[in-house]
Amino acid sequence: MIETRLLRQFIVVAEELHFHRAAARLHMAQPALSQAIAKLEARLGFAALTRSRRSVALTPAGRAFLETAYATLDTLDAGIGRARRVADGVAGRLTIATLSLAGYTPVLETLRAFRRALPEVELDLREMPSARQLEALVAGEVDVALMRELALPAVIETRQVLTEAILLALPTDHPGAKSAASNEPVALGDFAESDFVFTPRALGPGYHHQLMALCQAAGFTPNIQQEAAQLTTLLGLVASGLGVALVPASIARSLRLDGVVFCALAPLPGRPDASLALNVNWHRENTSPLIEDFITRLKSQTRNETLPL
Amino acid sequence: MIETRLLRQFIVVAEELHFHRAAARLHMAQPALSQAIAKLEARLGFAALTRSRRSVALTPAGRAFLETAYATLDTLDAGIGRARRVADGVAGRLTIATLSLAGYTPVLETLRAFRRALPEVELDLREMPSARQLEALVAGEVDVALMRELALPAVIETRQVLTEAILLALPTDHPGAKSAASNEPVALGDFAESDFVFTPRALGPGYHHQLMALCQAAGFTPNIQQEAAQLTTLLGLVASGLGVALVPASIARSLRLDGVVFCALAPLPGRPDASLALNVNWHRENTSPLIEDFITRLKSQTRNETLPL
DNA sequence: GGCCGGTAATACGTGTTGCCTATCATAGTC
DNA sequence: GACTATGATAGGCAACACGTATTACCGGCC
Known part of the structure; x- marks a missing residue:
């Protein structure tokens, strides 16, 4: 198995074409780097570098693999960044079950503000009746549900909107x-x-x-x-x-x-x-940080008021 | 740094949602796997899994990172395969400097056969005079050169076509x-x-x-x-x-x-x-396996014959 | 209600391996 | 011909990945 450590080491060697300088950039000693590259090549099954005593050069396969090494680390880094943003609640997807929102101006305003504040979050709205919403919530098909009052299992939290x-x-x-x-x-x-x-x-x-x-x-x-x-x-x-x-x-x-x-x-x-109340419900064990954010915005937008005529 | 080992381990845990079964699939013991996932999460900086004593589930960020883990390993595996094919001389690019090939039926036939035999190899033909070809060869701009006889530096090999x-x-x-x-x-x-x-x-x-x-x-x-x-x-x-x-x-x-x-x-x-001779020349230190293949095909096609009128 | 099965975490020991220092080998240079 | 630059090799050490043993905890069951 090729570890990312080997990819990083190979990239630096390929960039420097010089084991000493590459080792310095990697904050390690040259012999260890020689060993690492030798191990990489053994695992790959082909020579990625040609070493004479005086110079180092990439083989064609080494050039191809260098592209792969860059691409792999890029994919990983970008994905880590993305996942961190999801964890921080600024990216991801929030699936919302709702009744028809046509008359609920404050809710619509919340959705608009949410989308503006968190453009990396995809809002997935699904209109369905209250009973179906509860099923979807329990099944984990949706993150939050905007519905009427209903008898709820203990795992479902609820707040009046x-x-x-x-x-x-x-x-x-x-x-x-x-x-x-x-x-x-x-x-x-x-x-x-x-x-x-x-x-x-x-x-x-x-x-x-x-x-x-x-x-x-x-x-x-x-x-x-x-x-x-x-x-x-x-x-x-x-x-x-x-x-x-x-x-x-x-x-x-x-x-x-x-x-x-x-x-x-x-x-x-x-x-x-x-x-009649319109409530927001969610599953207690759903760990999406977007849920709390959404509910907070919803409550500050509506302040539990009675919908004016 | 996130090693691919951690990615593989995380993928299996995410697929099984069960540390024991995941550990079995990975041919390791459960505690080591628990430690590995804990280390992964520490490096990522967010929780990828929620563990109760009875069950394991992915967090939204964990789901996002799972996609990344798959994508990263896919990129790496595909790239290794590609690089191996380059090393084996069935993929890559061969850059050829030539005179005008219009009259050289056997050379054109070789190119056609080469392309058919190795469809993953990109043939890059560049028409230029012999003197310029030699410069390109020495500079490493082209892999092989089809040109007239010329005084050659020692690093350039030549065969009559x-x-x-x-x-x-x-x-x-x-x-x-x-x-x-x-x-x-x-x-x-x-x-x-x-x-x-x-x-x-x-x-x-x-x-x-x-x-x-x-x-x-x-x-x-x-x-x-x-x-x-x-x-x-x-x-x-x-x-x-x-x-x-x-x-x-x-x-x-x-x-x-x-x-x-x-x-x-x-x-x-x-x-x-x-x-007049038409010769094929290449740089002695060029490690592309395609060069030998190309020259072999060229010679078997032409057998050093005199071009018929 | 206590017991048991299932599950993940913790504690601790061990073998692998990645890295270090020291040294060697070799090719180009003055 | 000695010198310098450069990569490879040798041997030792320490970190860490993993294993075994155990703990902690939850649910279901008699």
Whole structure:
């Protein structure tokens, strides 16, 4: 096996074509260098240098191997530098599972700032529902996940990023839509008899449960007429008059849809305002230094605020 | 400094993610491997592996460095293979100084066969006059030289490749041209009073001297009307009627020029036929294994024959 | 809950090897 | 012909890579 020590020694000898000077540059004695080069040539199986008593010259194979020696050490040095930058958290890749980020201005701003601050870091964004995010996190497929509250295994850490109000989405021609026009909160209990459209429970059990609980607190169990995985699809169903929907405020910020109006919900007596959290989660044993950096930036950007409308 | 031993050890540990199995694959004991990896990490300056008592995993920087380790060893292995092929004379580069090869069919055939037999060898052909070839050979700029006979320093080896007749090139309307038409040799002495065109002495002193000596033997000193470096130019001058010229037979084989006819020379009494040699020369201390190969092929192709007309 | 199997780290001894100093051999130089 | 420059060889030493023995610790299992 050819050690890099031998490569370094060979390079200097090839550059100097003089064992004494080369040995001096290597801070070693000439005999040791002669031995090292002899060992190198024995391992290579061919003569890399021709030595007369007066001069040293490279053979053609030696010239070819010199290129290899340079290339090998360059590859190694560059790779060490790169790996050090990865270890220092200024290079590498951060894979992020997210919900649709359309309405989350502070998160988008964080991503932009992160990319600007760490141009050597590749950001890999993958949009998926909360339940799938958790699977990906546990499986190590992603480094961080931006998702709804969910029951988490102990290895998953979580921090709240922001909260946002829950709004009621109504078809424009719905009787309750006049409240929306006047920007007045509506009482959820007034919609006990309405048809509802919901996202499937399996995609985000926590989210689903929270919306259901909200209805229970308002005194009814929603009559679910139809489910749709995507919020945009859900609002399309609302627009078509199939029912009303409870949605996070972020979707109202990013999507103005003809035929749909959004109403704030009047607070229920004895209960705080209905709001949804967006959390950032990560695997406790994931050693990427980028995770902490990303979360720190995210928190300083959002300061756990409620997303404004 | 990171030795390749450490790279190999790290690669196996990263592949196995298990110190015992990795040590077995490396034919060593586990503690030594633990120490080796610890030393690697100390030199790298970052942790490449996270070890719990139960499991081993790569850090992101470790993953990055693993790529580097593979790339480094690949570069080295490929380079060693390449250099070995260079040493074995099946790869590399052979730089050849030549006269114009147009008429030298056996040499061209050798080049073709060489290229076919050794596709990994780059042939670098450089056309230049004999005197310049010798300089290039001594300076190490070329590996072999195909040139006229010349006084050579002791470090230059030489072998004859082939010989070719010296012909007299005449303008078609020259009184002597009728001999050419009947394919009869002409006596050089008959042209004692003719004007001659010659190549400059400096480009090929041996060649020049040989032609002059031929005229002397025929009893005259040629009246040199004009010089031209290129044989094609020289023959152009002949065609225009400026004079006659002594040229190697190869040029007659490769160049048919309106207004010029070539005549064989009648042997002079007591002298062998007038002929020129094409020699292959190389530097005695040039260690390229391709030189011997090339010369062997050249000789087996030509067998020192006289170039046929 | 204590025991056992599995795993990596630590302690310490040893053989290899990379390097040192001293010397030799040889070729070119004054 | 002695001298100088240069690389190779010889012999010794110390660093280090590796081995054996042991420890430390975690999980699963009876």
